[in-house]
Amino acid sequence: MKHVSEYRNAELVQGMLKELREIATQPWVVMEICGGQTHSFVRHGIDQMLPDTLTLVHGPGCPVCVTSLELIDKAIAIASRPGVIFTSYGDMLRVPGTARDLLSVRAAGGDVRVVYSPLDAVKIAQQNPDKEVVFFAIGFETTAPPNAMSAVQAKSLGLENFSLLVSQVRVPPAMHAILGSRKNRVQGFLAAGHVCSVMGYWEYPPIAEAYGVPIAVTGFEPIDLVQGLLDVVGMLERGEVAVQNSYARAVTFEGNQPAQRLLDDVFETCDRAWRGIGVIPESGWKLKPAYAGFDAEERFDVGSIQSRESPLCIAGEILQGLKIPSQCPAFGNLCTPEHPLGATMVSSEGACAAYYRYRRHD
């Protein structure tokens, strides 16, 4: 497939890895923000071909993993109501809430449906005027424009039976939280390519400057990943602090302007709780007053929910790059994809699921 296969050329990847081993002379800790990149690294075995001095830690860029337990419990409460069709991206169905997950709501007779696109949820609302259709609008900046468009389209179609349970999160505030932590050990970042495809990377130079960390905007194929590492390790070795675009075919400095304009119409920033991490100031988006009528949290009073996390799960430390999955005592025994204790074992982008699937048990 064009724009995919040529970036998997083994000969090129080997040559690039050889150079990476040559230029990396000191120990460095680099974080890839995006869970999609975590999976790509492990899937292609690149994590096992890196220089011994280079430590790769995995970031919080998995929206399924960081959606707060309280919102999962709210989703479960709303989806359990009669007359509700609850729509969601597939990954969310098996994420454990305090007592159960969305899949068990469906098993008990609830109408929970997986959609490929937010516009599919709008279509379901058009086809079911006698039902309340709720869409679980989770995601980072990449998914925000599609999710926002569902609210815009529902408004223009005059749909009164459609609403969004919003759990939008943003990358830059999470980077501030990681780098500002006393426990931080991250010295360089691979910024998430598709987040930057939408947002550009104008938000990143101030972060690089403030904390003295080089950043490389990085894509998802093996060549893209190694290019990102070459650029970030190169800057670390030279003592250079800058933001490089290592994914130029998909990312510009300004990003996608029509998408950013629409985001600005629909969303405004808010504080948001990240599962396992806690509240990060201004790290979320919520619906603006003009779209508040589509806010499922306003529409459905679910009362007070007592959310409680599994005491065994260390997902929070993993999402902040403080630990890796195989350091968790529950990993692979008490916690598996079949019986997950935390969201990082469920999602196709969760670090624990990646380690489990590709057998990085030690």
Add this chain to the structure above:
Amino acid sequence: MCLGIPGKVLETYEQEGLLMGKVDFGGATRETCLMYVPEIKAGEYVIVHVGFAINRLSEEEAQETLAALREIYILGEEIGPEGVG
């Protein structure tokens, strides 16, 4: 979640006020919302995420990147560090 798949726009059309298109992913075709790439033309490549083109893929940048990499890591090895001359 943020996975985006590159695809080739085959045709564009309007549906319920939205700019939509048929996008080919190496043989499989899918309906895709093109509202965020309003200038896109049939034959161009986009990155598709949850049914939306989130940006255009630059053919020029792609070719430039690949050519540079081949020169450094494949041709460079064959020719050797001193070059042909």
